[in-house]
Amino acid sequence: MPPAALAAQSATSAYQRAAATVPPSRAVVLLYDKVLVLLNRASIAIQEGRTSAAWEDVLKAAAILRGLSHIIDFQKGGKLAERLFTMYTTNILVVLQSFRKPDAPERYRRITEGLAELRDAWALIAGLPTRAQEMASRGGHAALPVETVARQAAGNRR
Template structure:
């Protein structure tokens, strides 16, 4: 898959989710999806299905790239900048971990971070009662 195809898929994942639900709910759902993909990557890797594992890692990073591309720096300011750095760090950590003996442990740490982000965005969603606020 080329980088432009991957970027297009990342953008499409966000757009599809945000059309059917509020943008905040879409973020929560996409973070859940990225964590789920990394869990599947762990399972596939442990079963020695390395190509499948790689595919799941790519899907997880594609989701994160889509989230990063849809940050609104004008509305979000410093928070949007920090989120972009966070998403980039998680993407790089996932890609660096692939193929390493400690990849499952690295993926679990990333999943923990994704779950913390998801919980934070869920809190914001509850505070805004599902409003269309975006970062």
């Protein structure tokens, strides 16, 4: 099986495992959160010259989006399902094509802005807080990827 097919199968399996333990709409929110973290990590890695780590994160993010596109129910979703599939496909292509561009971090920032809006829409469906609500509950501070927190802590110890 080609690597891309394995990655898509892996992402679909991850969704199915998550959906088995939490309601499907919450699983979708968790997967969006993971994509957002991965693209943020990829941006940081690119800026730090760690292209191998960035590429791994980009591939994982694309695989999750591919997995989400494979679980769309076109019978129930109709035109909305078609639009969602097109959005996933477009984002997968843009995420992969942006990698070697000189402005890749900025491109990933714009992509995550759009995906964050979709994440928040799913959060409302799932009865979960939006990103803005989560930030407000933390006194205006956004959640940071683990790597960023660790890097900041290490910098504060110096």
